[in-house]
């Protein structure tokens with residue numbers, strides 16, 4: 105029985121034995137959240153908004169009176185203390201969360217695009233209203249990353265973070281590697297198995313991972329990072345041949361979301377395919393699994409690994425945030441002040457030309473004497489020092505496939521060398537340019 109909650113006042117000052125929830129969205133994640141919270145009779149749903157009120161929901165004993173087609177009813181309901189936004193999209197979700205925070209409600213969301221694009225503004229509003237805006241489910245589904253980065257690693261300067269933050273692309277690259285499939289076949293299988301959307305753009309072109317690394321970098325570096333500034337390349341151009349060649353050299357190819365901060369320059373934050381040594385812990389992250397590898401100045405390297413999406417894994421993260429807030433409310437405390445995010449302004453990012461990398465370059469050339477020397481000269485002219493040069497055989501058309509591995513150089517130097525290589529009369533094409541982690 106409810107004892108001390110005054111429903112007209114969403115901020116109780118003394119302990120209560122019930123917290124009232126509203127949820128916007130009842131799809132994959134919303135269904136998982138509902139199922140997990142069934143174990144918590146002290147948390148009571150007051151309203152749930154969906155697009156189609158007639159659709160059957162995959163839970164038992166749902167009270168149909170809770171369901172509404174108007175998401176604003178949820179954030180305007182005076183009895184609702186905590187709003188769970190698991191609807192997705194940016195514009196309506198932003199308006200809903202803004203209104204919920206204005207109305208003094210705590211908000212939990214799994215919406216990576218919204219938090220990446222508007223997190224700084226929404227977090228500032230939450231702080232002004234002394235309520236919490238939490239988003240553990242927005243990055244890497246069930247893997248606890250946000251709060252460990254903010255709280256457990258707080259004593260560290262984060263030097264590097266490298267993540268496999270998109271399950272769809274990791275599944276595709278794993279299948280290309282293990283089964284020898286081309287990109288299109290692997291994508292089609294991922295779509296049939298439900299790991300890829302009908303429109304896979306956000307995943308395969310790297311935007312989803314860019315939202316996530318922008319969020320993680322904002323927390324690790326305590327400055328808001330605009331996801332549109334994150335240099336982003338997807339995996340469409342990776343071929344089965346690249347994967348096989350990388351394998352022979354002791355590498356796997358992964359879509360890596362990378363963030364590095366140095367004391368004297370802007371943070372280097374980007375998403376693109378990388379060759380990852382088979383000895384690196386990220387190399388063994390396969391299929392739809394996600395991972396984040398963090399190098400902190402005190403702790404050394406740490407890795408977080410698990411399921412980056414799905415009904416119950418994502419609900420695990422969303423419900424952890426819900427429980428953190430609700431436990432505070434049940435005790436009548438200001439909920440979890442340590443979980444407040446306050447960024448110190450925003451930061452520009454290092455341009456891709458200024459980043460330093462090692463490179464894997466695959467060049468298709470005429471199979472004539474002197475070709476390797478010419479490639480070496482073009483690289484040397486621009487300060488690109490070569491670690492190794494290998495001829496990977498001859499194509500059916502008689503051309504040779506030559507693979508160069510460079511030492512660390514700037515992207516600008518590498519691009520200048522590639523222009524010279526492309527202009528050589530013996531060069532047929534540059535088959536691939538992949539950075540090495």
Ligand SMILES: NC(=O)c1ccc[n+]([C@@H]2O[C@H](COP(=O)([O-])OP(=O)(O)OC[C@H]3O[C@@H](n4cnc5c(N)ncnc54)[C@H](OP(=O)(O)O)[C@@H]3O)[C@@H](O)[C@H]2O)c1
Nearest residue numbers: 129130131132133154155156190191192214215413414418
């Ligand atoms: N799926 C995952 O594994 C995962 C992992 C991490 C984060 N996320 C994030 O979690 C959020 C939800 O993802 P999801 O996969 O659960 O999406 P989903 O399955 O498509 O569910 C979306 C829900 O929102 C409802 N909805 C959509 N537009 C609405 C509107 N205008 N008014 C009211 N309700 C509306 C839909 O109603 P109907 O059911 O009536 O169509 C549906 O219940 C997204 O931000 C996503 O990026 C998802």
